[in-house]
Amino acid sequence: xxxxxxxxxxxxxxxxxxxxxxxxxxxxxxxxxxxxxxxxxxxxxxxxxxxxxxxxxxxxxxxxxxxxxxxxxxxxxxxxxxxxxxxxxxxxxxxxxxxxxxxxxxxxxxxxxxxxxxxxxxxxxxxxxxxxxx
Amino acid sequence: xxxxxxxxxxxxxxxxxxxxxxxxxxxxxxxxxxxxxxxxxxxxxxxxxxxxxxxxxxxxxxxxxxxxxxxxxxxxxxxxxxxxxxxxxxxxxxxxxxxxxxxxxxxxxxxxxxxxxxxxxxxxxxxxxxxxxx
DNA sequence: CGTTGACCTTACCATCATGGGAAGGTGCAT
DNA sequence: ATGCACCTTCCCATGATGGTAAGGTCAACG
Numbered sequence: 001x002x003x004x005x006x007x008x009x010x011x012x013x014x015x016x017x018x019x020x021x022x023x024x025x026x027x028x029x030x031x032x033x034x035x036x037x038x039x040x041x042x043x044x045x046x047x048x049x050x051x052x053x054x055x056x057x058x059x060x061x062x063x064x065x066x067x068x069x070x071x072x073x074x075x076x077x078x079x080x081x082x083x084x085x086x087x088x089x090x091x092x093x094x095x096x097x098x099x100x101x102x103x104x105x106x107x108x109x110x111x112x113x114x115x116x117x118x119x120x121x122x123x124x125x126x127x128x129x130x131x132x133x134x
Numbered sequence: 135x136x137x138x139x140x141x142x143x144x145x146x147x148x149x150x151x152x153x154x155x156x157x158x159x160x161x162x163x164x165x166x167x168x169x170x171x172x173x174x175x176x177x178x179x180x181x182x183x184x185x186x187x188x189x190x191x192x193x194x195x196x197x198x199x200x201x202x203x204x205x206x207x208x209x210x211x212x213x214x215x216x217x218x219x220x221x222x223x224x225x226x227x228x229x230x231x232x233x234x235x236x237x238x239x240x241x242x243x244x245x246x247x248x249x250x251x252x253x254x255x256x257x258x259x260x261x262x263x264x265x266x267x268x
Numbered sequence: 269c270g271t272t273g274a275c276c277t278t279a280c281c282a283t284c285a286t287g288g289g290a291a292g293g294t295g296c297a298t
Numbered sequence: 299a300t301g302c303a304c305c306t307t308c309c310c311a312t313g314a315t316g317g318t319a320a321g322g323t324c325a326a327c328g
Contacts, residue, residue, distance in 0.1 A: 004275065014276090015316065034323050036276055045261070052260045057235045060313075070257050077254035081246045084239055084256050091236040095229055101191045102225040105218055112215045120211035122218050123204050126183045126190075138304065148305090149287065168294050170305055194285075 003029075006039040010047040017047065025050065025064055058087055137163075140173040144181040151181065159184065159198055192221060 007014040017037075020026045026046055029037035039047075049070065053063045065083060069075045111121040141148040151171075154160045160180055163171035173181075183204065187197045199217060203209045245255040 002276070013315080016314080018278090019315080032323095034276075036323075048262050049260045052262065054314090055235075056239055056260075057232065066257070066260060070261060073252060075252045075254075075257075076250045077246050077252060077257075078248045078250065080254045080256050081243055081248035084243045084246070088236055088239050088243065091232050091239070095232045095236065098191065098225050098229045098232070101189075102222055102229065105190055105222050105225070109215055109218045109222065112211050112218070114212040114215035116210045116212065118207060118209045118211060120209075120214045122214050123200070123209075123211075126186050126200060127179070127204060128182050128186065136305070147286080150285080152307090153286080166294095168305075170294075188285090 001039045001044075003037045003039065006044060006047065009044055011051050012047045020047075020050065023060070025060060025067070056087075057091060062087060135173045135178075137171045137173065140178060140181065143178055145185050146181045154181075154184065157194070159194060159201070190221075191225060196221060 001009075003014045003017055006012075007017060012020075017026075021028055021037075026043070029039060029043065032038050046067070049067065050063055053066055058066065062083060066080070069080050069083075105122075108122045108125055113119070135143075137148045137151055140146075141151060146154075151160070155162055155171075160177070163173060163177065166172050180201070183201065184197055187200055192200065196217060200214070203214050203217075239256075242256045242259055247253070
């Protein structure tokens with residue numbers, strides 16, 4: 001199977017498949033006489049795994065670790081769980097930060113008339129004027 | 135005031151102050167005979183504005199727009215509000231995406247024993263095994 | 269057989285915001 | 299005058315992804 005078909009099948013772009021190979025996330029694909037990369041079942045499975053992990057927000061390095069664990073018959077589920085919980089904690093931190101921005105901005109926007117006049121609590125806040133920091 | 139002190143005072147790194155100047159977000163700073171950049175009150179105020187906007191997650195281009203509006207006596211608060219609400223919508227989208235990841239991963243982690251055995255619903259999910267997609 | 273078009277190859281550049289470091293100049297205190 | 303802290307510019311790196319250019323491969327169609 002050529003790279004384009006593998007990309008289609010797994011939802012990982014051909015561009016990214018090559019990239020993952022270049023950074024050693026996946027082994028170098030077999031090549032045909034044409035020098036085209038050739039993918040089989042195992043490769044597709046691995047790419048699907050990566051795709052799913054990316055969708056869940058794992059970083060490339062975390063995925064590298066997950067792939068190692070996936071292939072390790074001696075793995076302890078505790079390791080997988082720890083990695084996952086670490087990622088969940090990072091997600092929560094990021095969510096909290098974005099949520100705070102959203103909250104602040106929503107309140108400022110609500111206080112803004114949004115008319116043709118220039119007066120605007122949003123600009124006032126950014127400019128560091130007294131009434132800020134909702 | 136030298137760039138280091140301005141950085142200290144505004145919380146914007148010297149590195150970024152130079153960068154903002156290079157991309158035209160702030161006007162080129164005055165120079166002393168030494169060729170050192172020299173900052174005054176106006177500059178600090180502007181940098182503080184940028185800092186606050188960055189903290190609220192606005193992109194550089196959005197900040198460029200906000201700065202333009204800040205300095206525009208003819209501005210309409212509606213424009214500021216619209217820009218802000220657009221950003222809020224983007225934040226909400228991002229939060230929702232992260233929240234979904236968090237939710238899925240939390241459930242998978244909860245279902246994982248986290249012991250010395252290899253069996254793990256997290257790996258199973260990533261590998262595309264049947265019971266996945268919580 | 270020859271051309272076309274879809275696919276592949278590598279290599280380089282761009283994004284976005286930020287930081288790191290090198291190589292060298294400035295300025296003040298000892 | 300030596301040292302140290304600060305400044306200057308320039309280039310490179312991050313993480314994940316996409317774009318484009320220049321060229322090779324292959325199957326189909328006339």
